[in-house]
Amino acid sequence: MSGIRGTASVVGVGLSTRWEAPGRTALELMAEAVHVALADAGLRLDQVDGLLTGTAMHFMPTLSVAEYLGIRPRFLDGTMIGGSSFVEHLIPAALALEAGLCEVALICYGSNQRTASGRLVSGSEPQPYEQPYEPRHPITGYALAAARHMHQYGTTRRQMAEVALAARRWAELNPEAFARQPTSIEEILAARMVNDPLSVRDCCLVTDGAGAVVMVRADRAHDFPKPPAYLLGAAAATWHRQISAMPDLTVTAAAESGPRAFAMAEVAPADIDVVQLYDAFTINTILFLEDLGFCRKGEGGAFVEDGAIAPGGRLPVNTNGGGLSCCHPGMYGLFPLIEAVRQLRGEAGERQIAETELALVHGNGGQLSSQVTAILGTAATL
């Protein structure tokens, strides 16, 4: 055993699937998800003594969230590394549980970005050496990465459209997904360009919504109503903040976080049954499949062709429909994590992958800036 392998377990998950919630604040949506997750775990709010959270609209999110929920947590963590934060929160949560600093750790997030602004906006401060050129972050950074990947490896817009189509086909199987109407490669390719080579259909949704995850020490996990999802491996990596400081736009720090998470979990990419990747843009899925070792560098475009990551394909990726078709309330990291837990429990309905024992979750934040990989498994994988 190495690191935190098998020391903590997810015993409750909850969503607010109000992806368009006029008149509801981010905290109101988050509280709904917390309520659902605690009920799922058979716990009460006053039993939560560890809080890990972040929002895009509060200066001191952990304080605002603790106050709003009416709890007095004895362990707090507000690591803010963009959308991957909530995957990263698994690491301090597991450490705090193992050290006895808390007994019930709650990771939660909510946003009303769709009804509040209606646009994919970054809450980030301007970057002084980039802002004078008026980039439209976040999309500009991802467009620059996609252009470079296309130049270097011959990746095509059609291959990126395959990613968007696969996401939609999974969403068609998910009654909770926001965008479920059938589409086609041709329709996706004809969409309006935003930042070349990315069109509006290469970009994630802009929704409202919230998620929450409850964690306890693994030695208590069998006392809860639902089958536990054990944290087997987790690792975070960062190589830059601004896209102009990214060493190689075709290689993300997932190439570091992935191998560390796999080593801790003592498994390999070929062992993984279901993959949940942070697909803020179609190029992300291609980059992460490569960097996490599901295919070789430069071959991600070919890997996703012909429905390979869609229902019935060779590797189930983003089975909830992803940020592209399920939901994307500002920061998405908690949602692939919740989908991974549901798949491990066998709760995913029509989109359930049979005999799922190992799930990989990968979070991304900033301008491909933070990469966090987590591997979860059923009791059989401990």
Next chain:
Amino acid sequence: MGMPSPFDGPGPDAEYRRLLTEGRFCVQRCRETGRHVFQPRVLSPFSGQPTLDWVEVSGRGTVYSTTVIRRRPEQGGDYNIVLVDLEEGCRMMSRVDGPAPAEIRIGLKVRARIARAKDETPIIAFDPDPAA
């Protein structure tokens, strides 16, 4: 009198901008490793020490990646954003003036020019390199 402390007075960010105001495009070079550094910093990311000196660069570079930001004509129309690799080995965000935004290709050789941002502060923009 010893060497001035690298921690005294206005820092590297202000110095970069002051040099641009003087019409000089400079970046820092690490005296331990000889490697050039952008953005301006106090500590060299290569040596971990305050071993950075200002040097004027050639202004020659190559487009590493490019995107066209689509914008309505009434708001000014489409424009480009590029990442340029300077001949000296460091990279910066900028724009290429001249060609239509969609005509700018990865690999294009470019030359730096001091231009003005919207707020009139000097910034680096690039033109296609006529000598390339």
